[in-house]
Amino acid sequence: MNRSSVNYRDKRNYKIALESVLIALLNRHFEIVLRKPKSKSTTTLSYIEIESIKRNNDSLQINTFVEERIKTLIEDQIKKGYKYSTIMSKSRRMKIEETNSLKSENKSNIQEEPEECSICYGEMDNCYTIPGCGHKFCFECVQDTVKQALQDNQVEVHCPEAGCTSKIPTSELYAKFFTPEMCNRFTENSRRVFLSAQKNCKFCPKCEAGLLMTDNKVKAQCPICKSYFCTNCLCEYHDGYTCEQYQKWKAENDNADEMFREFIKTHGECPECHMVCERISGCNYIKCICGCGYCYKCHKKVKHFSPHILQANCSLSGEGHD
Numbered sequence: 398m399n400r401s402s403v404n405y406r407d408k409r410n411y412k413i414a415l416e417s418v419l420i421a422l423l424n425r426h427f428e429i430v431l432r433k434p435k436s437k438s439t440t441t442l443s444y445i446e447i448e449s450i451k452r453n454n455d456s457l458q459i460n461t462f463v464e465e466r467i468k469t470l471i472e473d474q475i476k477k478g479y480k481y482s483t484i485m486s487k488s489r490r491m492k493i494e495e496t497n498s499l500k501s502e503n504k505s506n507i508q509e510e511p512e513e514c515s516i517c518y519g520e521m522d523n524c525y526t527i528p529g530c531g532h533k534f535c536f537e538c539v540q541d542t543v544k545q546a547l548q549d550n551q552v553e554v555h556c557p558e559a560g561c562t563s564k565i566p567t568s569e570l571y572a573k574f575f576t577p578e579m580c581n582r583f584t585e586n587s588r589r590v591f592l593s594a595q596k597n598c599k600f601c602p603k604c605e606a607g608l609l610m611t612d613n614k615v616k617a618q619c620p621i622c623k624s625y626f627c628t629n630c631l632c633e634y635h636d637g638y639t640c641e642q643y644q645k646w647k648a649e650n651d652n653a654d655e656m657f658r659e660f661i662k663t664h665g666e667c668p669e670c671h672m673v674c675e676r677i678s679g680c681n682y683i684k685c686i687c688g689c690g691y692c693y694k695c696h697k698k699v700k701h702f703s704p705h706i707l708q709a710n711c712s713l714s715g716e717g718h719d
């Protein structure tokens with residue numbers, strides 16, 4: 398075998414080895430990793446990623462950049478006499494080492510962004526996870542949800558997520574959300590729900606206390622506020638009138654009640670005994686029959702009217718306040 402045929406075979410084997418390695422590596426693109434740069438002639442995966450950002454993710458240019466770096470590396474290895482299998486195994490080892498290194502860097506350098514509450518859209522520094530469904534919200538928003546549920550006379554607090562039917566366990570409510578006042582409200586709501594489910598339960602229209610009826614009497618007395626009410630229409634007891642007659646009378650006199658309340662606003666009401674007085678003439682200083690002196694304009698107690706004029710800016714004259 399002559400010298401020329403040997404050189405030809407070496408060149409051919411070199412070309413085959415180079416092409417095989419390039420194809421295997423280029424098919425992976427960004428999975429290709431090299432050691433951290435020791436000189437300007439080498440590169441790393443992190444540098445390639447930076448280049449991709451600078452080049453606006455131009456994949457064609459990125460692949461060309463990667464291809465040139467790989468080609469330079471493989472050529473150097475083959476020229477040093479490395480075989481194909483040796484180059485591939487070394488490449489795999491370098492890949493694992495660099496990947497582990499990058500993972501460590503990412504954990505230390507990249508800070509996780511805080512989760513966002515879907516109710517207030519704020520960062521969840523202190524979040525609460527709803528048991529059963531796993532939805533997360535900031536603690537303050539869940540607490541507001543619990544408060545609103547109690548105000549609505551509910552005994553179950555559902556997950557705030559739209560369409561979710563999960564509930565916050567009662568044990569969680571007591572352990573993490575309820576104040577003493579909220580505990581009392583929850584107990585009252587539970588009592589009311591229980592009584593409402595009883596067919597013979599009636600609620601006092603004045604204090605809303607529940608009363609379990611043992612007979613069919615129309616007149617009932619509330620055990621709490623001692624007032625009497627009608628068990629049919631659940632209004633104050635109307636002796637001698639049917640429920641329909643009372644409802645009609647009540648509707649006709651509601652306007653009169655509103656007119657009376659407006660009269661109190663525009664006329665003097667004693668701040669001590671709440672007797673309503675109408676000033677016919679004279680100044681704005683009123684002396685009630687109970688002995689209390691007050692200003693007819695602002696309804697405040699006064700002992701000496703002159704100092705009150707300076708402090709409250711109320712006019713001594715009664716003009717314009719009749």
